Amino acid sequence: MPETVVYRARKIVTLDPNRPEATHVAVREGRILAVGGPDCAAPWGGGRLDERFGDAVLLPGFVEGHGHMMTGAMWRYVYAGDQDRVDPDGNLHKGMPSVEAVVARLKEAAAEIPEGEPIVAWGFDPIFLPTERLNCRHLDEVSKDRPVAVVHSNFHLLTVNSKALEMAGYSRDTNVEGVARFSNGEPNGELQEMAAMFPILRRCRIDFRELSRREPAVRAYAKSAMRCGVTTATDLAAMLEDEDVDGLLRITAAEDFCLRIVPTLVFREMSPADFVSRAQALGKRSSDMLRLGSVKIVTDGSIQGFTARLKWPGHLGGQPNGIWNVPPKQLFEVIEALNAARVQMHIHTNGDEASEVTLDALEAALCKSPWPDHRHTLQHVQLAGEDQFARMAAMGVCANLFANHMWYFGDAHYEISIGPDRARRMDACRSALDHGVTLAIHSDTPVTPMGPLTVAWCAVNRITPKGRVLGEAQRITVAEALHAITLGPAKTLKMDDEIGSIETGKKADFAVLADDPLSVAPYELRNIEVLGTVSGGRVFMA
Amino acid sequence: MSGAFETEGGGPAPLPPLPVTVISGYLGAGKTTLVNRLLTEAHGRRITVLVNDFGEIPLDESLIVNRDGDTLSLANGCMCCSIGGDLFDAIDRILEAHPRAEHLVIETSGVADPAKIAQIAMAEPDMALILTATLVDAANFEAGLADPLLADTLVRQVRAAGLVVISKADHAGAEATAALAATLAQMAPATPRVEAAFGALPIEMLLDPAEAPAPAGHVCGPDCGHDHAHSHDPAQDHGAHYRSWSWSGAEALDAAAAEALIGAEDIGLYRLKGVARTPAGWVEFHRAGRQSSFRPAQAPADGLSRAVAIGFAARFDAGALDARWRALLV
Incomplete structure (x- = not known):
């Protein structure tokens, strides 16, 4: 008979309304056999007691409903952010509080990087540094004869040294948008947006997408997830070529692999019928640890990048409205085709106009081809108002809100992009729940760092770095936030029958925490230490 | 190897930049038809076309000599690549391919801002932007402008263009086409327009018109001065609509003044290209429609500066250009 292990914990927060708390959980064949007290496994013939979690608190393994595998590719390069960050192997990288500190770190790193290779850093964010803006003169101190390139945390900016500028042919005579300059007209090393960045990235062979398709990135993604308690994560915009799927099936099946991955096939301009058949073919290749078959559609851009499609009154500074990634007409066609073929969709909509058009398209598709439990999910859906949540509820559309924006971009939204009124009601978790919409909250890693307890902290507190409370009326409780990082996203992935709570029959997927989120002060939520995870009954400690 | 980032060295001579044309336009404007022509007509160039999805192009199967994932190779040396993920x-x-194409045409998605795509070709030293052409569907453009979800996207595409191609004028009829021409003139006053009735756009207009004979189509400049509501017979000789100008010499040019002249909007230039010596070194320059570029270049073997230009007869004053060009010599 297969072994039964009974784990004792200081406390088990189950998210199961029938037994919200427990002290013991019995695990057999990677699944939860029983939950309760010391004798919970007794009706099943008992089990071996394991006390390693005796001082810890167990929660259902967290579910990252909107992340990207690219997260795993970044650590190949030097970290240059202002915040402390832990790499997938558990090493702490201290945040750098000044440009001088960044330069010193790059000098150290340059000594270790082989001659002939560029010196590349990532995670830099000038808005958090009080000093002079990073420029090529600073980076020339790192090297004069090798290219030095610092990728900013938003991936839309790159600062490089003079050698890299020379390789790209950038000079005072360059007439290219996005090549920033000193007051004397010479390029200062800062390059804005992909067009201006491309000549450097190409010559230094920096390609994050390509890196993220390789095994080290997949493994790093899983380890990073484990360190923040995540046992199931999406890769929410994947190309999924056949060889990518072969690789993912092999890597995720390994005994030491700790993450269930849900990659969604991203839509690009192609015939809806071809896209539907690709999604359906992928669905047939799912395994226990790799869940395929759902798709992603990106309708607009980002609010902080001024590329989201907004309703009136638009951007605070009068910038033009954002961009469509899919023509509205084609959006109607592809949504109709996918819905008719019973392919579940995750649809990126940041601006309220994008959400509205998408809801119109979903309504038309669902009228033509009713699907009672489709769980089509709007992703980000940051500016949805009461009216749009009411429509989502009526249609059974789920919402995965980008609650991390409160902390990472909240002040910028309030002051620069959309102004106070809409900044206060963005990522409206309270409204979603009050309307009965299935709610998940996410990090969009690597846009913001993966960390469900931090996302939950944002949704509960709605505090910005400048100390604003952005929309007190939209705060949710800690219990609601825990639901929105476990069962909520599990529902948006149609996996709530398998994961998302600790109850008999589900996967033995747990987050192992040093403290109880329901007992600490709500403001301390993000400071709770994550000790590791249990994935399908296998223990992985940070 | 320490020489990895040396900009000069013993390797083969660097290839000249790959000329790039960006083709933009909303759904149904005729981009796919145009791409099909670029791939299959007898223009004698190895063109690579980058498209979102080549499944949409009605290519004659007998022309295809090889299929390899994202790339179709044709018997005439042209290739069609799908953009794939990125x-x-x-x-x-495409830049790393051997042999490299002679011209790259990028077909943008129906809602892309072509200015953003054109920026890539302007920034990358191995590419040279020739032109952004925006196709406008004469039968449906005005309806699109009336749609608040679409209007700004369409206007952006027209404003980014160096050349606006009015397609399907034969479907729309003379009256609607004339009204559209007026709308476009207001939207982008300095941008030349060409009516490509019956798909008859001379493709040299999109590739490198300065080297081509006067094309057999009719180009309406902003001050063309005639009734635009007539239909165009592609067989008719419209060579008289063009004037050209050329210059070569050993003198150096004043760089700043030359750059200003190449971008000038008051001499009716459509296309200009050349290479010239300046006190700070050699430069190459291009102009197509409203778009121009000016950047450092290798010296030509004969050490001579040269420039060639073409414009619409009704508008282009070759004499004025000649006088202003000579004023640049230092």
Whole structure:
């Protein structure tokens, strides 16, 4: 008979309304056999007691409903952010509080990087540094004869040294948008947006997408997830070529692999019928640890990048409205085709106009081809108002809100992009729940760092770095936030029958925490230490 | 190897930049038809076309000699590549291909801002932007402008263009086409327009018109001064609509003044290209429609500066250009 292990914990927060708390959980064949007290496994013939979690608190393994595998590719390069960050192997990288500190770190790193290779850093964010803006003169101190390139945390900016500028042919005579300059007209090393960045990235062979398709990135993604308690994560915009799927099936099946991955096939301009058949073919290749078959559609851009499609009154500074990634007409066609073929969709909509058009398209598709439990999910859906949540509820559309924006971009939204009124009601978790919409909250890693307890902290507190409370009326409780990082996203992935709570029959997927989120002060939520995870009954400690 | 980042060295001579044309336009404007023509007509060039999805192009199967994932190779040396996951990856593949194409045409998605795509070709030293052409569907453009979800996208595409191609004028009829021409004139007053009735756009207009004979189509400049509501017979000789100008010499040019002249909007230039010596070194320059570029270049073997230009007869004053050009000599 297969072994039964009974784990004792200081406390088990189950998210199961029938037994919200427990002290013991019995695990057999990677699944939860029983939950309760010391004798919970007794009706099943008992089990071996394991006390390693005796001082810890167990929660259902967290579910990252909107992340990207690219997260795993970044650590190949030097970290240059202002915040402390832990790499997938558990090493702490201290945040750098000044440009001088960044330069010193790059000098150290340059000594270790082989001659002939560029010196590349990532995670830099000038808005958090009080000093002079990073420029090529600073980076020339790192090297004069090798290219030095610092990728900013938003991936839309790159600062490089003079050698890299020379390789790209950038000079005072360059007439290219996005090549920033000193007051004397010479390029200062800062390059804005992909067009201006491309000549450097190409010559230094920096390609994050390509890196993220390789095994080290997949493994790093899983380890990073484990360190923040995540046992199931999406890769929410994947190309999924056949060889990518072969690789993912092999890597995720390994005994030491700790993450269930849900990659969604991203839509690009192609015939809806071809896209539907690709999604359906992928669905047939799912395994226990790799869940395929759902798709992603990106309708607009980002609010902080001024590329989201907004309703009136638009951007605070009068910038033009954002961009469509899919023509509205084609959006109607592809949504109709996918819905008719019973392919579940995750649809990126940041601006309220994008959400509205998408809801119109979903309504038309669902009228033509009713699907009672489709769980089509709007992703980000940051500016949805009461009216749009009411429509989502009526249609059974789920919402995965980008609650991390409160902390990472909240002040910028309030002051620069959309102004106070809409900044206060963005990522409206309270409204979603009050309307009965299935709610998940996410990090969009690597846009913001993966960390469900931090996302939950944002949704509960709605505090910005400048100390604003952005929309007190939209705060949710800690219990609601825990639901929105476990069962909520599990529902948006149609996996709530398998994961998302600790109850008999589900996967033995747990987050192992040093403290109880329901007992600490709500403001301390993000400071709770994550000790590791249990994935399908296998223990992985940070 | 320490020489990895040396900019000069013993390797083969660097290839000249790959000329790039960006083709933009909303759904149904005729981009796919145009791409099909670029791939299959007897223009004698190895063109690579980058498209979102080549499944949409009604290519004659007998012309295809090879299929390899994202790339179709045709018997005439042309290739059609699908963008796949990432535009930048696709461009990199094309720049690294052996042999490299002679011209790259990028077909943008129906809602893309072509200015953003054109910026890539302007920034990358291995590419040279020739032209952004925006196709406008004469039968449906005005309806699109009336749609608040679409209007700004369409206007952006027209404003980014160096040349506006009015397609399907034969479907729309003379009256609607004339009204559209007026709308476009207001939207982008300095941008030349060409009516490509019956798909008859001379493709040299999109590739490198300064080297081509006067094309057999009719180009309406902003001050063309005639009734635009007539239909165009592609067989009719419209060579008289063009004037050209050329210059070569050993003198150096004043760089700043030359750059200003190449971008000038008051001499009716459509296309200009050349290479010239300046006190700070050699430069190459291009102009197509409203778009121009000016950047450092290798010296030509004969050490001579040269420039060639073409414009619409009704508008282009070759004499004025000649006088202003000579004023640049230092």
